[in-house]
Amino acid sequence: MAKLFIEDLELKGKRVLIRVDFNIPLDENQNITDDTRIKSALPTIKYVVEHGGKAILMSHLGRPKGQANSKYSLAVAAPRLSKLIGKKVVFVDDCIGQKVKNAVTRMNDGDILLLENLRFYPGEEKGDDAFAGELASLGDVYIDDAFGTAHRAHASMVGVTKFIDRCAAGYLLKKEIEYLGRAVRDPKRPFVAIMGGAKVSDKIKVIESLIEKVDAVLIGGAMAYTFLKVKGIPVGSSRVEEIIEDKKGNKINVPELVNSILKKASLTKVDILLPIDHIEGDKFAEDANVKVVGQSGIENGWMGLDIADGTIKLFSEKIKEAGTVVWNGPMGVFEMELFAKGTMAVAKALAESDAVSIVGGGDSVAAINKSGLAGKITHISTGGGASLEYLEGKELPGISALSDK
Ligand code: AMP
DSSP: OOOOOOGGGTTTTEEEEEEOOOOOBBBTOOOOOOOHEEEHHHHHHHHHTTTHHHHHHOOOOSSOOTSOOGGOOOOHHHHHHHHHHHOOOEEEEEESSSSHHHHHHHHHHHHHHEOOOGGGGGHHHHHHHHHHHHHHOOSEEEEEEEEETSSSTTTTTTTTGTSSOOOEEEEHHHHHHHHHHHHSSOSSEEEEEEEEESSSSHHHHHHHHHHHTTTEEETTTHHHHHHHHHHHBBBOOOOOOSSOTTTTTTTEEEEHHHHHHHHHHHHHTTTOOOOEEEEEEEESSSTTEEEEEOOOBBBOOOOOEEOOHHHHHHHHHHHOOEEEEESSSSSSOTTTTGOOOHHHHEEEEEEEEOOOEEEEEEHHHHHHHHTGGGSSSSSSSSSSSHHHHTTTTTHHHHTSSSOBB
16 A cells, blocks of 8 residues: 555554544444444554554544534443453543543553544534644544545544644555455456445446446346336336436436446446346335336336345346455345345345455445345445445545555
8 A cells, every 4th residue: 555554653652643433323322233333443443552552533423513412422432442442441522622632641551542523513524624733633643544434525534634744544444445446456357336225326426437347237226217217117106316416516417327327338348237127115115015027117106116036136146157246235125124135135145156245335234244144245345435436436535645655
């Protein structure tokens, strides 16, 4: 890697400001429902502690929209981290200001301090330099290990690097870049991308750039209906998108873009596989009436909510033949038992294949975890949006901002 790495830093006695991704899912009683993200940061935190650094951890949690809100407090993460790492973790209920400075001053070498949610201040998401400067004043060196937010130019990711000389990647960030980088640079072929989920807006641009790299794209989930509609196949009341806005507010005509993707794919001989049969429901609910329909498409008054057996077989065969597979997004409304079969079948096919398999995005990762087959996946990415942008070939601001070697 061309960027400075944690092992390049001198840590003994240093205040080491570490951006982690502790954006952990919580239930309504603020119990942690999945601590994968905390576990993923352990190698970096342990390394700092073992090398005599003072580990000052900062993260966001949820979307408190720039205001303090106890519902999004990171206080719950401190005891869990302490249990996982077997060491005391001090929590301070702010992320800048005198109270935080005092807490840092009291630290001994090898201590761990966790700061309160960065997004309690609007300056974090705005990438505000004054806020970043306050954060940066807490550390002598900086480590970024929050791959999940590396695609955002936030104060704790980019701003702080303007004030600290030595800014390095942590173990998780490096691992993500290595796996994803290898997949796009030198994939074992055939290279297959599986895209699903609801929001075409997030993924259509990824599909557009991926068709230059992959041999086949399998499209499921609600996204498939936007594609099928453009091809003239009836989609009934399925979720489709016509006009979307990109991050800069530019309007994108989706059917036009889909058409150009289909044309480009056929010219370059990239297979775009769409569902050939569907489980349709008469409403978006657990107690919907359901039917299986084939190539004729979705009937009026019904909506496509999962892929059916023919598509599962088609997709599974492609996955079996693949050398590399990247997967992002469920094949149906997998949160409802009735419409979970397609997603679980793809998870199983992927786990059973010999391909280099990379899974990103909360829902696909949850499906893999639920299937109990996570151990059979080459790399489960901690970043949904970030992994897509990386695969798209975009530069991630959180990585670019780190010091060059
Ligand atoms: P995304 O955030 O774009 O990855 O979308 C994930 C969501 O897509 C999940 O909550 C699924 O329930 C939803 N989804 C998948 N397939 C469909 C479908 N056919 N119709 C409506 N929603 C869907």
